[in-house]
Amino acid sequence: MRTWQVERRQRTRHLIELGGLVVKAGIVKLTNDDRVIIYGAMLWIAAKLQSDEGEHARDLWAAKGKLAFNAEQHEEKKGPRT
Numbered sequence: 001m002r003t004w005q006v007e008r009r010q011r012t013r014h015l016i017e018l019g020g021l022v023v024k025a026g027i028v029k030l031t032n033d034d035r036v037i038i039y040g041a042m043l044w045i046a047a048k049l050q051s052d053e054g055e056h057a058r059d060l061w062a063a064k065g066k067l068a069f070n071a072e073q074h075e076e077k078k079g080p081r082t
Contacts, residue, residue, distance in 0.1 A: 022028060022038065031037040048057050 027038055027041070031041075048054060051057075
């Protein structure tokens with residue numbers, strides 16, 4: 001396989017994973033799949049990260065994301081509810 005094909009597949013996988021996070025967070029459902037709202041929210045996030053409060057926001061969001069991933073893993077380990 002050519003280098004550009006490998007790189008394209010890696011990029012595609014990365015984009016799919018990012019899209020999965022948007023769905024997992026419930027953003028698609030909450031916005032009724034309104035891409036203008038989703039894009040606006042992402043622009044707001046980018047502006048926040050570039051502001052004086054960026055480091056604090058990054059730390060806060062990272063902690064929240066870590067908790068959510070850990071809770072999800074814990075639920076998966078418990079198995080299906082009966």
